[in-house]
Amino acid sequence: MINLETPRKFEQLVSQAHLVATEIFRANSRKYDRAEHSYPKELDMLAAAIDGMNEGGGISGAGAGTVGSGPSGNGASGKGRSGNRNGSNMASLLGLIELCWGDVGLLLTMPRQGLGQAAIAAVADEEQLARFGGKWAAMAITEPEAGSDSAAIRTTAKYDEDTDEYVLNGEKIFVTSGDRADLIVVWATLDPSQGRAAIKSFVVERDNPGLKLDRLEHKLGIRASDTANFVLDNCRVPKENLLGSPEIAPKGGFAGVMQTFDNTRPLVAGMAIGVSRACLDRTRELLAEAGIEIDYDRPPHSQPAAAADFISMESDWEAARLLTLRAAWMADNRKPNSLQASMAKAKAGRVATDVALRCVALAGSVGYGEGELLEKWARDVKILDIFEGTQQIQLLIVSRLLLGKTSGELK
Numbered sequence: 001m002i003n004l005e006t007p008r009k010f011e012q013l014v015s016q017a018h019l020v021a022t023e024i025f026r027a028n029s030r031k032y033d034r035a036e037h038s039y040p041k042e043l044d045m046l047a048a049a050i051d052g053m054n055e056g057g058g059i060s061g062a063g064a065g066t067v068g069s070g071p072s073g074n075g076a077s078g079k080g081r082s083g084n085r086n087g088s089n090m091a092s093l094l095g096l097i098e099l100c101w102g103d104v105g106l107l108l109t110m111p112r113q114g115l116g117q118a119a120i121a122a123v124a125d126e127e128q129l130a131r132f133g134g135k136w137a138a139m140a141i142t143e144p145e146a147g148s149d150s151a152a153i154r155t156t157a158k159y160d161e162d163t164d165e166y167v168l169n170g171e172k173i174f175v176t177s178g179d180r181a182d183l184i185v186v187w188a189t190l191d192p193s194q195g196r197a198a199i200k201s202f203v204v205e206r207d208n209p210g211l212k213l214d215r216l217e218h219k220l221g222i223r224a225s226d227t228a229n230f231v232l233d234n235c236r237v238p239k240e241n242l243l244g245s246p247e248i249a250p251k252g253g254f255a256g257v258m259q260t261f262d263n264t265r266p267l268v269a270g271m272a273i274g275v276s277r278a279c280l281d282r283t284r285e286l287l288a289e290a291g292i293e294i295d296y297d298r299p300p301h302s303q304p305a306a307a308a309d310f311i312s313m314e315s316d317w318e319a320a321r322l323l324t325l326r327a328a329w330m331a332d333n334r335k336p337n338s339l340q341a342s343m344a345k346a347k348a349g350r351v352a353t354d355v356a357l358r359c360v361a362l363a364g365s366v367g368y369g370e371g372e373l374l375e376k377w378a379r380d381v382k383i384l385d386i387f388e389g390t391q392q393i394q395l396l397i398v399s400r401l402l403l404g405k406t407s408g409e410l411k
């Protein structure tokens with residue numbers, strides 16, 4: 001059964017992540033919010049420190065790059081074990097919550113993190129893991145005509161028998177860390193006439209001459225994170241860079257690729273929990289400065305409206321946190337968690353966005369100004385309700401799974 005206390009073995013990780021969040025992320029939050037597209041060089045020092053720490057014992061488990069392999073997978077540290085355990089998914093989640101309490105934009109641009117590593121961990125073979133493991137890998141699924149419906153992608157991958165390479169052509173947009181990462185995991189179809197079964201992922205080196213940076217996006221929030229748009233123009237990759245099987249299997253293939261999300265969605269939910277806890281912590285301080293005490297021993301309706309509002313936000317936040325812990329715990333314990341991962345992401349994305357804006361409201365003009373990070377967090381948090389599947393898409397997935405409908409039956 002799940003134990004809701006922070007596992008003792010992760011206490012050090014959590015406290016180190018909190019230290020990084022305070023000393024490095026918070027200290028540079030506003031600077032890189034203003035200096036959009038400039039590289040946060042302070043993070044290089046951090047990456048070097050992370051490399052030097054042991055897996056699990058330090059902060060090394062604190063990023064998306066370290067999650068396990070699929071809903072039935074435990075990551076490297078959990079192979080062959082079953083039962084009640086907290087593995088790399090839980091470690092990553094707890095670390096991310098703390099780091100995003102510091103700054104989610106900086107977390108997203110931390111060297112060697114990146115959701116592309118989750119895809120590599122989920123599908124790569126031993127040889128590919130040796131080549132690509134530990135590198136900074138971005139994920140390129142979205143296209144101008146394919147966002148929520150990722151099966152609609154049009155980027156093609158044609159096999160060239162003469163050179164034993166795949167030749168990729170198409171356009172990819174909104175690639176987080178696309179400019180700074182070492183690798184981009186690109187989704188492309190081997191045969192557009194065969195639908196989702198023909199969609200495969202390919203690892204493309206960032207310096208591949210066929211991968212052309214078109215532009216960087218200017219954004220509402222997470223401005224420290226670079227968001228890149230690319231054109232793939234006869235982009236040649238060795239056939240060994242295709243992740244998974246090159247066969248077009250009518251059943252199971254695409255579902256396998258989609259299972260990566262079962263690991264990454266709880267992590268994005270965790271990011272939302274971290275940002276919204278930052279909002280709650282700061283708002284509690286501002287309320288205290290204004291003389292409003294929050295009394296947990298009295299019913300909310302008998303307290304000032306601001307205190308009652310705060311208590312209701314906290315209870316929503318706690319519900320989101322518990323759903324998210326469950327989804328990550330299930331991944332570590334080899335339990336299928338697609339339903340719980342989507343529930344967690346839907347709840348956390350909605351609650352965090354709501355909490356951030358309500359905290360700005362409670363703080364009034366102070367909350368809206370640049371003198372406080374509240375206004376930044378309220379901008380940053382919205383992306384967590386959009387990428388890795390929007391709020392609406394998570395609810396659609398939950399409905400399908402509860403009702404036993406296929407994606408064709410419930411759209």
Ligand SMILES: Cc1cc2nc3c(=O)[nH]c(=O)nc-3n(C[C@H](O)[C@H](O)[C@H](O)COP(=O)(O)OP(=O)(O)OC[C@H]3O[C@@H](n4cnc5c(N)ncnc54)[C@H](O)[C@@H]3O)c2cc1C
Nearest residue numbers: 139140141142146147148174175176387388390392393411
């Ligand atoms: C800052 C940022 C970073 C990103 N990073 C990455 C990345 O690293 N890699 C990557 O591949 N993508 C990335 N994305 C893309 C992101 O995943 C997509 O924006 C998201 O999947 C939604 O796709 P869309 O923007 O095309 O919206 P659409 O799919 O066009 O949706 C528009 C609206 O319609 C709703 N909607 C769509 N279909 C349905 C439906 N069937 N039922 C109900 N409502 C529906 C959506 O929820 C949304 O509200 C990023 C986006 C942003 C903004």
